[in-house]
Amino acid sequence: MRDEIKNRSVFYSSLIPHPSSLRLRTPRRSIIVWLITATVTLLFVSLIVVAPLAAASGHDSLALIIYTAFSKFCHQIRERSFEVVGHPFAVCARCTGIYLGFAAGVLIYPLVRSLKRTDAPARWWLLVALVPTAIDFALGFFGILENTHLSRLLTGALLGGVTAFYVVPGLMDLSRMSFKRSSMKDEIELLAIRAKQ
Amino acid sequence: MSNRLRASLIGGVTIGALSAITVIPQVPFLRLICCVWAIVGGALAAYLFVKSSPKPASTGDGAVVGTLAGVIGSLIAFGALMIVSFYLIDRTLVEEQVRRAGLNPEKFSFSLIIMLTGVLAILIQIGLALVGGIIGVSIFEQRNDGGDGSASPPPPPPPFYDGGTGEVVVTPTPPPPSGYGPGES
Numbered sequence: 001m002r003d004e005i006k007n008r009s010v011f012y013s014s015l016i017p018h019p020s021s022l023r024l025r026t027p028r029r030s031i032i033v034w035l036i037t038a039t040v041t042l043l044f045v046s047l048i049v050v051a052p053l054a055a056a057s058g059h060d061s062l063a064l065i066i067y068t069a070f071s072k073f074c075h076q077i078r079e080r081s082f083e084v085v086g087h088p089f090a091v092c093a094r095c096t097g098i099y100l101g102f103a104a105g106v107l108i109y110p111l112v113r114s115l116k117r118t119d120a121p122a123r124w125w126l127l128v129a130l131v132p133t134a135i136d137f138a139l140g141f142f143g144i145l146e147n148t149h150l151s152r153l154l155t156g157a158l159l160g161g162v163t164a165f166y167v168v169p170g171l172m173d174l175s176r177m178s179f180k181r182s183s184m185k186d187e188i189e190l191l192a193i194r195a196k197q
Numbered sequence: 198m199s200n201r202l203r204a205s206l207i208g209g210v211t212i213g214a215l216s217a218i219t220v221i222p223q224v225p226f227l228r229l230i231c232c233v234w235a236i237v238g239g240a241l242a243a244y245l246f247v248k249s250s251p252k253p254a255s256t257g258d259g260a261v262v263g264t265l266a267g268v269i270g271s272l273i274a275f276g277a278l279m280i281v282s283f284y285l286i287d288r289t290l291v292e293e294q295v296r297r298a299g300l301n302p303e304k305f306s307f308s309l310i311i312m313l314t315g316v317l318a319i320l321i322q323i324g325l326a327l328v329g330g331i332i333g334v335s336i337f338e339q340r341n342d343g344g345d346g347s348a349s350p351p352p353p354p355p356p357f358y359d360g361g362t363g364e365v366v367v368t369p370t371p372p373p374p375s376g377y378g379p380g381e382s
Contacts, residue, residue, distance in 0.1 A: 040324075044321075044324070061310065064310055064314075065310060065313045065314050065317060066317070068310070068314040069314045069317035069318045069321060070321070072216065072274070072278075072318050072321075072322075073232040073235070073318075073321060073322075073325070074232065095232070118255065118256060118257065119256070120256050120331070120334075120335035121335075123335055123336050126332065126335070126336070163328065163332065166256070166331055166332050166335050167327075167328050167331050167332070169256055170256035170257060170259055170260045170330075170331030170334070170335075171260060171331075172257075173255050173256045173257030173260070174256075174257040174260040174261065175257075176257065177255075177257045177258075177261075
């Protein structure tokens with residue numbers, strides 16, 4: 001009876017991938033996903049500044065494409081946008097803050113939280129981060145207090161930075177979903193080979 | 198149709214419809230809410246998926262439904278942009294706007310600019326919808342999926358019913374089939 005139990009436990013443990021292999025493979029995948037996310041985010045944020053620089057340097061087509069594409073996502077009111085070399089950014093100060101904050105959040109994420117984690121922080125952090133932006137927007141909208149470029153940038157950056165801490169775990173989970181599928185396929189193939197033997 | 202696809206479709210149509218309105222120059226006020234359309238559409242898809250999913254949805258699921266909603270929505274918006282740009286808007290008005298922005302419209306191929314703008318807008322919209330999907334799951338999923346490894350293990354199987362004798366009998370698991378496991382060939 002004891003031998004039977006031992007055989008059975010050996011059999012079932014053979015179906016589970018060795019933990020050391022998972023420990024080695026998962027972080028590398030997470031780092032790659034984080035690097036891709038950081039690169040794409042930085043490229044995206046750079047477009048905001050590339051538009052005015054392209055306009056100033058005579059690359060009008062490039063500038064027009066970026067300005068027009070971002071016009072679908074931002075009001076682009078000149079008085080509410082930062083300017084470089086006489087041309088406005090591709091998005092307003094608040095949107096600039098959100099995107100810059102998001103990029104900063106993605107960059108510092110591994111320093112604050114493990115890349116292995118796939119759970120999002122508590123939802124109230126997001127609501128707390130939203131409050132300053134909402135207040136800043138409401139004060140300006142109702143004419144109570146005129147907000148400034150700096151207030152829009154900072155409140156937006158806070159919201160964007162916190163958002164990154166929800167998005168990166170989601171992307172890690174997404175990458176792991178495909179990893180689980182491929183490892184399951186490996187297991188099935190392994191069982192089929194053993195069955196043949 | 199799977200839950201995931203249905204949720205993505207509804208979220209995508211929402212994104213597409215709301216974004217399509219913003220390409221009409223006569224309704225610029227909708228742009229004041231910036232990129233919220235795409236994020237709301239992704240979050241809506243995530244909400245519908247969470248509601249219909251029998252097991253806890255993970256943030257990865259949110260990323261998938263958000264991305265799908267973004268793809269569907271951006272294609273609808275792209276179609277609307279093409280129709281509005283090529284058939285409804287007077288090109289001279291656009292050129293005037295470009296000139297006012299300090300750019301030289303004589304240099305451009307109008308069609309090429311519109312196409313490239315559409316492609317860039319699609320990419321941005323998909324990215325924003327992805328963010329919306331992940332945030333949507335983070336907000337709407339109340340059930341614990343244990344992404345941090347804190348999920349409670351499944352309950353043990355109930356003991357075999359002994360027919361009322363009061364004696365608990367554990368059913369033996371079937372032996373492994375021959376040819377499996379290490380040490381066996």
